[in-house]
Amino acid sequence: xxxxxxDHVRDIPRSGIRDFFEIVQTMDDVISLGIGEPDFATPxxxxxAAIYALERGRTGYTSNLGLPRLRRSIADYVRGKFGLxxxxxxxxxxxxxxxxxxxxxxxxxLNPGDEVLYHEPCYVSYAPSIVLARGVARAIETxxxxxxxxxxDALEKAITPRSRVLMLNFPTNPTGATMTPEQWEKIAAICxxxxxxxxxxxxxSELVFDEGAHSSxxxxxxxxxRTVFLHGLSKAFAMTGWRIGYACAPAPLIEAMMKIHQYxxxxxxxxxxxxxxxxxxxxxxSVATMRREYERRRNFITRALNDMxxxxxxxxxxxxxxxxxxxxxxxxxxxSMKLLQEHKVAVVPxxxxxxxxxxxxxxxxxxxxxxxxxAMERMADFVAAPR
Amino acid sequence: xxxxxxDAIIDLLQQxxxxxxxxxxxxxxxxxxxxxxxxxxxxxxxxxxxxxxxINREKWDTEKVTAIIEVRITPERDGxxxxxxxxxxxxxxxxxxxxxxxxYDLLIVVEAANLRNAAAFVAQKLSTIDAxxxxxxxxxxxxxxxxxxFHQLDSAPERLSVSP
Numbered sequence: 183x184x185x186x187x188x189d190h191v192r193d194i195p196r197s198g199i200r201d202f203f204e205i206v207q208t209m210d211d212v213i214s215l216g217i218g219e220p221d222f223a224t225p226x227x228x229x230x231a232a233i234y235a236l237e238r239g240r241t242g243y244t245s246n247l248g249l250p251r252l253r254r255s256i257a258d259y260v261r262g263k264f265g266l267x268x269x270x271x272x273x274x275x276x277x278x279x280x281x282x283x284x285x286x287x288x289x290x291x292l293n294p295g296d297e298v299l300y301h302e303p304c305y306v307s308y309a310p311s312i313v314l315a316r317g318v319a320r321a322i323e324t325x326x327x328x329x330x331x332x333x334x335d336a337l338e339k340a341i342t343p344r345s346r347v348l349m350l351n352f353p354t355n356p357t358g359a360t361m362t363p364e365q366w367e368k369i370a371a372i373c374x375x376x377x378x379x380x381x382x383x384x385x386x387s388e389l390v391f392d393e394g395a396h397s398s399x400x401x402x403x404x405x406x407x408r409t410v411f412l413h414g415l416s417k418a419f420a421m422t423g424w425r426i427g428y429a430c431a432p433a434p435l436i437e438a439m440m441k442i443h444q445y446x447x448x449x450x451x452x453x454x455x456x457x458x459x460x461x462x463x464x465x466x467x468s469v470a471t472m473r474r475e476y477e478r479r480r481n482f483i484t485r486a487l488n489d490m491x492x493x494x495x496x497x498x499x500x501x502x503x504x505x506x507x508x509x510x511x512x513x514x515x516x517x518s519m520k521l522l523q524e525h526k527v528a529v530v531p532x533x534x535x536x537x538x539x540x541x542x543x544x545x546x547x548x549x550x551x552x553x554x555x556x557a558m559e560r561m562a563d564f565v566a567a568p569r
Numbered sequence: 570x571x572x573x574x575x576d577a578i579i580d581l582l583q584q585x586x587x588x589x590x591x592x593x594x595x596x597x598x599x600x601x602x603x604x605x606x607x608x609x610x611x612x613x614x615x616x617x618x619x620x621x622x623x624i625n626r627e628k629w630d631t632e633k634v635t636a637i638i639e640v641r642i643t644p645e646r647d648g649x650x651x652x653x654x655x656x657x658x659x660x661x662x663x664x665x666x667x668x669x670x671x672x673y674d675l676l677i678v679v680e681a682a683n684l685r686n687a688a689a690f691v692a693q694k695l696s697t698i699d700a701x702x703x704x705x706x707x708x709x710x711x712x713x714x715x716x717x718x719f720h721q722l723d724s725a726p727e728r729l730s731v732s733p
Contacts, residue, residue, distance in 0.1 A: 203731035216731035223726055306733045355733075478577075478596035485595050528731055555592065 194310045198534030202518065206528045213557040214528040215545040218355060220420035220501070222475075224457070225468035228419065231460035232453055240452055246444040247436075248276025248428070249455045255462040256428050260413070263387075264398045266406060272433040275440055276450045276458075280385050280414040280427035281307060282443070284349075287381050287410045287429060288315035290438040291347055299340050300349035301332045303356055303504070303535035303542070305383070308349055318344070323538040326506060329495055330359035334368035341376050348378045350399060353386035356535045356544035357504040358497020360390065363397045370402035381410045385427075388418035388469050390499040391477040407432060415454075417501075418469050419461040424454035476501050479547040479554055486558035487545070490565045501548040504532065508541045510565060518543055524567075525560040574599070578607050579617070583717075586620040623718045627711075633680060635664075635709040636687045640675040640695065641702040650674060653700045662690045673705070684708075 199216075206212055223229070247253065253270035260266050268274050277283040284307065288298065294316040300308045302321040312319040322340045324330040332350070348369075352361045361369075373380055380399060387396040400409040414427030427450075429439060443449075461468075480497065487494040487505045494505035507517045514531035521527050532539025547554060574597065581593050590608070594601045611617040626633060640657070644650050650668055654675055658666040665678040677695075681687035691706055712720050 197733065199731055199733050203729065206730045212730065214730045217728055218732045219728060221728070474580075478581075481598040482592070482595040485598070530731065551592070551596070 212526045216528040216530045219422040222420040228461045232457040235456035244449045259462045268430040275429045277427045279425045283429040286439040292317040296346040297344040298347040303539035305355045330357035349381045351383040353499025358500040360498040366399045383412045386500040426454040426458045490562040525564045527557045636679040637707045638677045639673040639705040641673045642700045
């Protein structure tokens with residue numbers, strides 16, 4: 183028999199990244215700048231704390247919301263780093279990565295047909311997650327000339343009577359875009375006026391460079407009450423595989439998200455939660471060391487790309503650069519495919535992050551300097567080749 | 570600002586002194602000439618004293634021994650520990666020499682071609698110095714980490730080759 187797949191699932195296109203990944207898998211000696219996770223292993227003190235927890239036999243379920251001790255650490259961390267106060271017992275939910283938290287928030291908030299606005303190019307899961315939650319995904323294009331930040335006028339124009347949620351991700355994967363407090367004020371005013379709920383995925387907020395400070399829209403006036411603040415340990419603490427994220431939001435929404443979480447997931451794995459406590463309480467030094475390393479690589483890769491003639495703005499955050507490749511006469515997919523086949527360097531076509539990523543490719547600098555250097559040499563040869 | 574850049578250059582030199590200066594310039598968003606002159610300045614001012622290789626003794630010159638020696642000395646009325654410490658430090662066998670707080674005064678690291686030579690250094694050169702009251706010699710058995718470098722390399726953890 184042929185098994186029928188639900189229409190809304192069947193209609194979701196395959197991830198452009200997945201396609202690419204499968205091709206790269208079949209090739210040898212590829213240098214990949216296509217990796218969206220830190221190249222560092224989790225700092226030793228965090229791994230060691232997790233080993234100790236295992237030795238003590240901490241292997242059971244936790245509270246659905248997550249270990250109370252971890253929620254207190256999260257509350258302290260979020261207050262210290264972002265200036266946001268959340269009640270650990272009722273306003274914080276520990277999830278399996280931010281991805282799960284996004285899914286929970288969307289499912290808890292949307293009725294079928296509700297619109298979710300998000301800026302594009304963006305992380306690959308946003309549009310599918312909205313669709314899976316029976317929402318309608320409405321992309322707002324951001325542009326290279328604005329440093330890919332979200333313009334208030336573009337947001338205003340995209341809003342309809344069905345608009346219910348605005349999803350944000352700054353610093354942005356894949357563009358490295360950031361927002362200033364002044365820009366946030368304008369966006370926040372629109373959200374209040376149109377009664378939008380904001381979901382802000384701030385997973386890259388520790389990776390902000392040039393001594394700059396990250397600012398969260400949740401700190402703007404009247405925003406915390408309408409914001410789902412989403413964060414996790416993966417990027418800052420190099421803990422992708424531990425799968426620990428969290429959502430901070432008003433208690434009734436956390437309660438609703440928890441309902442879904444408890445039936446679908448039960449709780450995030452305790453090993454990751456124990457490791458997360460150590461990371462949040464004592465990980466600042468490790469984060470600073472990795473940030474310094476990323477910042478230097480960012481300088482390196484931005485200059486190398488501009489030197490080879492690919493226009494590339496210097497991102498203030500994240501570990502991605504998003505150079506423009508139109509000068510080669512190729513589109514994003516052709517560029518990425520030829521670069522991979524002819525010079526064995528993997529980058530991700532900008533279109534994997536939405537149609538407005540056309541004309542760009544994403545290069546991750548979460549890779550050792552030696553590799554980045556060789557990749558840049560190969561890429562320069564590729565760009566210079568006559569075609 | 571200058572101090573921060575010097576910190577960054579020293580950090581890179583400590584990670585890998587052989588890193589091409591052009592790479593350093595790109596990493597720190599500086600011009601090549603700026604990096605070169607900063608390093609020249611660090612060298613000229615005696616801030617950077619030298620560059621050395623870290624050798625895995627299990628793979629090369631395995632006969633060579635390293636002795637870590639605790640030394641108790643009598644400080645001199647004029648000059649305290651400094652004069653006697655620098656006298657000891659001048660022996661070619663002495664790789665490092667530190668003045669420490671605690672139960673003894675100097676910690677010295679001695680490299681010798683073999684065990685006999687190391688013993689001879691302690692018995693004939695070090696212990697015979699008037700100010701030296703006592704020594705305790707420890708021989709290195711195995712090195713796990715030296716100057717930040719691990720002697721046994723863990724293989725790099727695998728990552729997906731492309732991920733979102």
